[in-house]
Amino acid sequence: xxxxxxxxxxxxxxxxxxxxxxxxxxxxxxxxxxxxxxxxxxxxxxxxxxxxxxxxxxxxxxxxxxxxxxxxxxxxxxxxxxxxxxxxxxxxxxxxxxxxxxxxxxxxxxxxxxxxxxxxxxxxxxxxxxxxxxxxxxxxxxxxxxxxxxxxxxxxxxxxxxxxxxxxxxxxxxxxxxxxxxxxxxxxxxxxxxxxxxxxxxxxxxxxxxxxxxxxxxxxxxxxxxxxxxxxxxxxxxxxxxxxxxxxxxxxxxxxxxxxxxxxxxxxxxxxxxxxxxxxxxxxxxxxxxxxxxxxxxxxxxxxxxxxxxxxxxxxxxxxxxxxxxxxxxxxxxxxxxxxxxxxxxxxxxxxxxxxxxxxxxxxxxxxxxxxxxxxxxxxxxxxxxxxxxxx
Amino acid sequence: xxxxxxxxxxxxxxxxxxxxxxxxxxxxxxxxxxxxxxxxxxxxxxxxxxxxxxxxxxxxxxxxxxxxxxxxxxxxxxxxxxxxxxxxxxxxxxxxxxxxxxxxxxxxxxxxxxxxxxxxxxxxxxxxxxxxxxxxxxxxxxxxxxxxxxxxxxxxxxxxxxxxxxxxxxxxxxxxxxxxxxxxxxxxxxxxxxxxxxxxxxxxxxxxxxxxxxxxxxxxxxxxxxxxxxxxx
Amino acid sequence: xxxxxxxxxxxxxxxxxxxxxxxxxxxxxxxxxxxxxxxxxxxxxxxxxxxxxxxxxxxxxxxxxxxxxxxxxxxxxxxxxxxxxxxxxxxxxxxxxxxxxxxxxxxxxxxxxxxxxxxxxxxxxxxxxxxxxxxxxxxxxxxxxxxxxxxxxxxxxxxxxxxxxxxxxxxxxxxxxxxxxxxxxxxxxxxxxxxxxxxxxxxxxxxxxxxxxxxxxxxxxxxxxxxxxxxxxxxxxxxxxxxxxxxxxxxxxxxxxxxxxxxxxxxxxxxxxxxxxxxxxxxxxxxxxxxxxxxxxxxxxxxxxxxxx
Numbered sequence: 028x029x030x031x032x033x034x035x036x037x038x039x040x041x042x043x044x045x046x047x048x049x050x051x052x053x054x055x056x057x058x059x060x061x062x063x064x065x066x067x068x069x070x071x072x073x074x075x076x077x078x079x080x081x082x083x084x085x086x087x088x089x090x091x092x093x094x095x096x097x098x099x100x101x102x103x104x105x106x107x108x109x110x111x112x113x114x115x116x117x118x119x120x121x122x123x124x125x126x127x128x129x130x131x132x133x134x135x136x137x138x139x140x141x142x143x144x145x146x147x148x149x150x151x152x153x154x155x156x157x158x159x160x161x162x163x164x165x166x167x168x169x170x171x172x173x174x175x176x177x178x179x180x181x182x183x184x185x186x187x188x189x190x191x192x193x194x195x196x197x198x199x200x201x202x203x204x205x206x207x208x209x210x211x212x213x214x215x216x217x218x219x220x221x222x223x224x225x226x227x228x229x230x231x232x233x234x235x236x237x238x239x240x241x242x243x244x245x246x247x248x249x250x251x252x253x254x255x256x257x258x259x260x261x262x263x264x265x266x267x268x269x270x271x272x273x274x275x276x277x278x279x280x281x282x283x284x285x286x287x288x289x290x291x292x293x294x295x296x297x298x299x300x301x302x303x304x305x306x307x308x309x310x311x312x313x314x315x316x317x318x319x320x321x322x323x324x325x326x327x328x329x330x331x332x333x334x335x336x337x338x339x340x341x342x343x344x345x346x347x348x349x350x351x352x353x354x355x356x357x358x359x360x361x362x363x364x365x366x367x368x369x370x371x372x373x374x375x376x377x378x379x380x381x382x383x384x385x386x387x388x389x390x391x392x393x394x395x396x397x398x399x400x401x402x403x404x405x406x407x408x409x410x411x412x413x414x415x416x417x418x419x
Numbered sequence: 420x421x422x423x424x425x426x427x428x429x430x431x432x433x434x435x436x437x438x439x440x441x442x443x444x445x446x447x448x449x450x451x452x453x454x455x456x457x458x459x460x461x462x463x464x465x466x467x468x469x470x471x472x473x474x475x476x477x478x479x480x481x482x483x484x485x486x487x488x489x490x491x492x493x494x495x496x497x498x499x500x501x502x503x504x505x506x507x508x509x510x511x512x513x514x515x516x517x518x519x520x521x522x523x524x525x526x527x528x529x530x531x532x533x534x535x536x537x538x539x540x541x542x543x544x545x546x547x548x549x550x551x552x553x554x555x556x557x558x559x560x561x562x563x564x565x566x567x568x569x570x571x572x573x574x575x576x577x578x579x580x581x582x583x584x585x586x587x588x589x590x591x592x593x594x595x596x597x598x599x600x601x602x603x604x605x606x607x608x609x610x611x612x613x614x615x616x617x618x619x620x621x622x623x624x625x626x627x628x629x630x631x632x633x634x635x636x637x638x639x640x641x642x643x644x645x646x647x648x649x650x651x652x
Numbered sequence: 653x654x655x656x657x658x659x660x661x662x663x664x665x666x667x668x669x670x671x672x673x674x675x676x677x678x679x680x681x682x683x684x685x686x687x688x689x690x691x692x693x694x695x696x697x698x699x700x701x702x703x704x705x706x707x708x709x710x711x712x713x714x715x716x717x718x719x720x721x722x723x724x725x726x727x728x729x730x731x732x733x734x735x736x737x738x739x740x741x742x743x744x745x746x747x748x749x750x751x752x753x754x755x756x757x758x759x760x761x762x763x764x765x766x767x768x769x770x771x772x773x774x775x776x777x778x779x780x781x782x783x784x785x786x787x788x789x790x791x792x793x794x795x796x797x798x799x800x801x802x803x804x805x806x807x808x809x810x811x812x813x814x815x816x817x818x819x820x821x822x823x824x825x826x827x828x829x830x831x832x833x834x835x836x837x838x839x840x841x842x843x844x845x846x847x848x849x850x851x852x853x854x855x856x857x858x859x860x861x862x863x864x865x866x867x868x869x870x871x872x873x874x875x876x877x878x879x880x881x882x883x884x885x886x887x888x889x890x891x892x893x894x895x896x897x898x899x900x901x902x903x904x905x906x907x908x909x910x911x912x913x914x915x916x917x918x919x920x921x922x923x924x925x926x927x928x929x930x931x932x933x934x935x936x937x938x939x940x941x942x943x944x945x946x947x948x949x950x951x952x953x954x955x956x957x958x959x960x961x
Contacts, residue, residue: 223931249931255782255878255885256668259923260930262660279782279880286788286879290805291660292795468847494849506844508837510955518830519837523849526830569849 065167065370069145071362074112077102077354078138078168080131080149080159081347085121090151093344094173098148100333101351111362113355116141120150128158135159139166145361145372146170146354148347153177160186169373171354173347176200177229181397191376191394193349194321195403200301201233203405204272204319207419208299209241211407214269218246220260222275230274230301252277257287270297278306285312302405305342310410318415321346322406324389349387353379420479421446421604422467422573427476429459429466436462437473438628444573444606449599451607451615451636454625460608461503463625464577467606468500469493481572495523497572501579505562509551513542513561516550520565527568535564538597556587560594567598574598576607580614592618616640655801661924662917667808667877669916670815674870675893676900676908677822678740678863684839684903685859687756691763692743693867694890695770700736700868701881702774704728705783714786721791725876729814732872733865740864741857749853767886774883782882785875811873818866819909825862826905835859839903867893888934892919895941901954910952915940 079098082091098115106112118134131150138144139162147163147170150156156175163170164186171191178198181190208214217238221231228249235245246268248260261284264271271288275281281304288296289312297315305320323345324330334340357375361367381392393401408415422444429437436459444450454460465471467478469490478486485493499520507516517535521527536543539560545553550561559579566574579595580588588611596618599605609615616622616636624632624639632642675697682690707728711717717724747766751759787793787807797803826832838845838855846852874889875881892915900911915937922936923929944951 248929251931253888254930255874255880255882257930258664258667258878259661259920259933262657262664262920263924263929266656279784282784283782283878283880286793289788290793290795290807290877292797292803292805470843470846489851490846491849491851494847500847502844502847506841506847508840508844510840511833511836515833518833519845519848519850522830522834526833565848 064139064165065373066368067167068366068368069143070366071111071358074114075145075355075358075362076114076116076141076143077351077358078141078144078147078149078170079115079117079351080120080134080138080147080151080155080170081117082122082151083117083119085119087122087151090174090343091120091122093341094149094151094347095344096337096341097173097333097344097346097348098351100329100336101348101355104329105355111359113358115148115351116144120152120155122150122152122155128152128155131155131159132162135162136166139163139168144168145358145367145369146376148173148350148354151175153180156180156186156190160190164189167369167373169354169357169369169376171350171376173344173350176226181399187396187398188377189373189398191353191379191398193346193353193388193392193400195405196399197230197233199403200319200405201230201237203407203419204234204299204301205237205241207317207319207407208238208270208272209243211419212270212297214243214297216244216265216268217270217272218248218264218268219272219274220247221249222252222277222280223249224252224276226276226303227274227301231272234272234274252280255280255283257284258291261288261291261293264293264296268296270299272299273304274301276303278304278308281306281309282312285309285316289313302343305408305415307413310408310415311413312410314410314412316410318408318410319405320408320415322388322390322404322417324387324417327387327389329387345387349381349392352381352387353392356381420444421448421481422606423477423479424463424467425477425479427463427466427473427478429462429471429473431462436628437466440476440625440628440630442623442630442633444604446572447599447602447604448621449595449605449607449619451609451612451619451622452625453609453612453615453622455610457627458625459628460610460625461577464500464575464606464608467493467575468498491523494569497569498575499566499569499571499573500575501559501562501566501577503577503581505558507550507553507558507561507565509549511550512547513550513553514546516561516565517542517546517568520568522569524569531568531570535567538567538594539564555583556590559583559587559591563594563598567603572604574603574605576605578609579607580609580611588614657924659802661920663802663804663808664923665917665920666913667811667916668919669913670812671870671873671877671889671912672893672896672915673909673912674815674818674866674873675889676896676912677819677905678867679894679897680900680902680905680908681835681859681863683897685835685842685856686748686752686759688748688759689763689894690748690863691760691890691894692747692766692770693863694886694888694893695767695774696736696740696743696864696886697867697871697874697889697893698774698881698883698886699739699770699871700732700864701871701875701885702778702783702883703732703735703868704872704875705785705881707731708785708790714784714788714790717790725791725872728872729869732868736868736871737861737865740860740867743864744857744860749856767890771883771886778883782880785879785881787876787879791876807876811877814869814873818869822862822866823905831855831858892934892937895937899941899944899951901951904951904953904955907951907953914952 081094102113102115120131120134147168151174153175169189173193176194176197178196219231219235221227238245281300285298300309300318302320305318330340357372360375361371383391386392390402395401406417407419409418420443424440424442427437427440466473481496518526542564579591592614607615616639619636622636622639623630678693711724743766747762748759794806795803834850834855896911896915897908900907918940919933919937923933
């Protein structure tokens with residue numbers, strides 16, 4: 028009995044300490060210093076600084092590297108054509124690493140306490156956006172993500188006026204997909220396979236619910252990201268299925284799946300992927316392949332220029348180019364009189380208005396009151412001769 | 420002189436098993452090596468066949484220094500062994516066991532099989548049977564047959580009477596005598612002095628790793644110390 | 653009764669089982685002779701798959717091979733099997749032979765070390781990305797069907813028949829050739845085998861050669877059927893091959909084949925019929941291993957431990 032009491036007391040003590048420690052990291056900067064950082068005047072000078080939060084290394088490096096490359100691409104293009112320059116201050120968030128979002132928070136704090144950083148591009152993951160809100164907001168920084176798509180992070184009000192994104196939210200992706208399947212393709216029997224990751228199951232759930240609401244028969248299954256053998260799973264897909272929806276993140280897996288479908292006599296079934304499969308590996312499967320992706324024009328000159336200097340198009344990172352463009356534009360306008368505050372930069376981000384012709388996204392970039400883009404469709408692409416072509 | 424051990428010292432780690440052991444077997448001779456438990460008898464055979472290397476001393480066979488040679492080489496030169504406890508390959512058939520005996524000779528010619536089957540007709544009857552299912556006496560025959568498949572110059576036998584009923588032991592030694600009479604040199608390692616000396620030409624007595632007695636079998640039989648130590652049983 | 657699903661999983665299961673059987677054979681043979689579980693075996697399978705991939709690349713790649721598709725496949729098999737056979741012999745020579753008289757845990761740890769070494773060498777040399785076999789472009793995958801419920805593709809037929817063929821070949825080598833019998837003799841009683849003049853070193857090397865060659869064949873089959881190979885594929889496959897060998901009775905060659913097909917069919921039918929099938933298929937496979945250990949530890953065809961008299 029005594030042992031239990033001692034143990035319980037220790038546990039309680041530890042819990043109290045842990046809560047105190049956790050609490051202290053959350054709202055580490057008090058309101059007073061927030062006001063200070065927001066309104067601190069920064070001399071713009073010849074080179075202005077933009078913070079960059081991305082998974083440069085770690086399990087999601089394949090997502091982060093394209094983002095870094097595209098952001099740098101913007102900066103180098105800008106610097107070539109302007110007298111006043113920009114430079115990026117990168118912080119590695121190591122998304123997906125064992126210690127969760129700790130690195131992202133550290134990076135955000137570093138950027139926040141930097142004297143010269145006026146705005147931030149990133150972070151990549153929706154969970155990172157949530158975790159870094161305290162540090163970035165506390166430092167008065169505005170931040171623009173090129174990939175955090177969780178629907179709630181702009182709608183819950185915690186970071187309104189500070190957080191923006193140059194990608195449509197997940198609620199748009201599922202709507203676009205459902206709309207195309209029922210409206211254009213007019214299909215009645217769909218099978219959905221997720222890869223068990225949060226992004227995938229979230230999308231899968233939304234699409235499933237929306238399709239069923241429209242009277243479509245939906246089957247549902249899952250695979251693990253480590254799998255290569257889908258033949259046993261493919262056998263389960265009812266023979267009369269017309270389309271299989273794969274909201275996955277790894278293009279080689281999408282390709283393997285498609286090939287195995289073919290080898291089991293299911294070549295006639297349509298395949299639809301999500302933005303994680305927007306890759307030549309997936310489109311090479313044939314002309315029964317569709318995908319949803321940020322409304323990007325793959326034929327844009329900048330894409331070709333990027334491809335020329337990098338080994339591929341790395342389109343996943345393209346919205347980060349737009350994010351950098353937004354932050355840079357805001358800093359430019361705020362710096363008109365030679366100095367700027369972070370608050371001014373944020374106000375300018377809100378007023379962003381990039382014409383469709385100048386935007387890599389092929390549509391006007393402007394933000395609504397939540398921080399989402401005013402126009403936020405997902406594009407639907409169809410594989411034609413092995414390349415994805417926008418059809419909706 | 421077919422086989423010669425010259426002042427052999429063998430160790431297992433720190434334990435000095437064989438101490439200055441010297442012995443000889445000539446062509447066509449039947450020699451027995453007698454000794455009780457832990458006398459070093461098996462180690463002597465293992466040294467001869469190459470499963471154990473001596474730290475000092477030499478092993479010579481068929482005019483060649485073979486101390487540094489592996490077992491496969493010595494078998495190839497004409498040694499064969501009937502191991503202690505027979506050690507047949509239980510899950511293999513009698514015929515396959517015989518084949519293994521002639522491994523280095525392509526698995527045995529038709530003549531080899533005929534020779535062994537005529538010596539041990541029982542083995543022919545049981546040739547397809549799994550060796551592990553034979554009785555003790557049958558296994559001893561099979562093990563001998565296996566050793567004879569390679570037409571060895573020197574046949575080594577490790578305690579052939581072990582675990583056999585006395586009537587089988589007698590039968591066994593009759594066969595050993597028969598084989599000897601066909602011209603094969605044999606070295607029998609045994610605890611049973613009576614039976615061995617009755618068919619041997621010469622003998623050695625091994626005690627705690629040392630040769631303590633040697634000589635013609637006829638004189639060894641009469642030896643007082645020997646009688647007391649072994650024949651009293 | 654959904655016949656289409658049933659036959660589909662049957663074919664998937666037999667295909668998977670063919671690959672697992674080949675891996676299991678290598679495990680069981682080495683265990684039979686050395687009483688060693690060669691944990692590096694799954695990674696030899698992986699190396700085989702990669703060798704096949706690079707041979708294909710050297711021949712011009714799946715889109716423009718220098719020789720017709722099926723001939724290219726034959727060349728891939730041959731080169732990979734020989735190369736991995738040699739790799740297996742090398743591994744034995746340097747990682748296990750020096751430890752032959754050491755306590756049994758030593759070569760086991762050495763095997764783990766070799767496995768890690770191979771996996772990371774592959775990661776270093778060939779990178780973490782998936783490599784495509786592009787079977788479609790190479791030989792053209794055709795799907796055949798009997799009635800409306802039974803489908804099988806040409807690569808699946810190839811996998812199952814090559815696996816059965818290699819197994820029969822192995823069985824013949826072991827039961828009919830002198831070296832094969834020497835392998836068996838060595839596995840029953842190593843010292844007695846040595847006393848027959850058998851060179852134990854050579855027999856063991858030969859065993860590793862055979863087992864590794866079979867694993868390489870399995871690796872190429874995986875690439876052909878599933879289209880993709882990657883540096884860490886040896887881990888799970890090796891584990892399942894090991895499971896198959898144990899379930900069938902470690903040390904028994906027919907057991908390895910039986911175990912391989914059993915594991916493959918379990919995986920396929922679990923995916924098809926059990927809840928959470930395709931995500932938890934591995935769970936069901938390894939649960940089978942645990943159940944087998946509880947009710948029959950020596951495996952289905954394994955021999956109970958014999959006491960030598």
